Amino acid sequence: MRIALFSDIHANLPAFEAMLADLENRKPDAVYCLGDLVGYNVWPNEVTEILRRRGIATLAGNHDLKVQKMVTTSGSLKEGGKNYAYHLVSPENRDYLLTLPRHIRLEYRLNHDTWNIVLAHGSTRSIDEYVLEDLDESYVLGMMAEAKADILCVGHSHKPYHRIIRQGDTDKHVINTGSVGKPKDGNPMGCYVMVTIHQDSNLTAKETIEIEFCRFAYDVEQAAKAIEDSPLPDEFADRLRKAY
Template identity: 60%
Template sequence: MKIAFFSDIHANLLAFEAMLKDLDGQRPDAAYCLGDLVGYHIYPNEVIEEIRRRSIATLKGNHDKKVESITTTPESLKEKGSNYAYHLITEDNRNYLKELPTLINLAFTFGEATFKIALAHGSTRRIDEYILIDTDENYVLELLDEADADILIVGHSHKPYHRTIETKSGVFKHVINLGSVGKPKDGDLRGCYALLTIDNNNSLLRRNSININFRRIVYDVEASAKDIEESPLPAEFAVAIRSGK
């Protein structure tokens, strides 16, 4: 079974469209979005509406949650600054973001093997917590145990990685960070998402058994940056996607 996971689009429509084109070509059996559809760019409604049109199961990210504390008025759309990105969101799409869950748990069984997967934007404890490649191993195992999961998939840091941790019982647990579709921070300007393939050939008893493929997607970074520069958003947002930091 091939499953697509992506996160942190941040209203970057050109990056999102390029990712979807690649994703459609990969023909996954299922797809999940781990949040942060909005913020930093001017196309939140277009991104949300495509997610909704495709009925993609989606988590709430910290930027999606931020919408709950921002009141939009006709006057606010004339304001400059980072909050302009949130004022653009329609009332219907605001309600959609408010209703998103913060955790999703999945289980896939193949023969006698069951793979339990926990999805969270930041961590299973906090929507804005960073789970990095070097986060304390014991702490990560605590999160996995609390979630009753073998595989933890997160976003938020915008830096992709696949980390394998061996438990005292000889079972291998996995942590996967998806990177970012619309605002990478690992120095690579290309958008990123991940394909996880699990079937009878996978085992939690073998270190390298889980097959994760990070897909890096080329899109028109300069056109996307210019869209920001021609809006009331801070120019530093354009600098960020041009630098990948």
């Protein structure tokens, strides 16, 4: 079973299209989006409509929920600033974003074990929480125990990693998907994760669960130029080029 996980597209259509093309080549068995479809660029509707058309199971991200507070008028579409990105979202797509779930749980029963993969945007406690790679181990284990998660998959920080925490005779896995459309790890290439579960996979031997970070190139200049040609801050374009 090969599961593709991605998040933080942030209305970057060139990056999203490049990721989908890469997915077609890799042919995963299942695909999940961990949220943040919108914000920071000019294609929120195109990105959202592709996800909806493909029927990809999707979580709410913190930026997706920001559309709830936006009152869009003809004047607001002419104003500059970062909120311009949310005013672009159509009423129909706003309704969709505001009804997305916060968590997805996948239960597996393999080799006489039952274990759970839990998907969240920020964390299982808060959509805005950063589960960073160096977050206190006991805190992470406590959060995973609350959520009954053996494997916790998150986005939000835009920094990919795979962390394994030994607890008793089992391994707990924490995976950050990185970002499709706005990386912050110094590498402007987009990123998503492929999780491979084998028939003999279990939580007592970490190597039986394979985690691959898939980096892909896309037209960064096209995405950056679209920002610079819009009322959005030019700084957003610089962040794409330098991945910070």
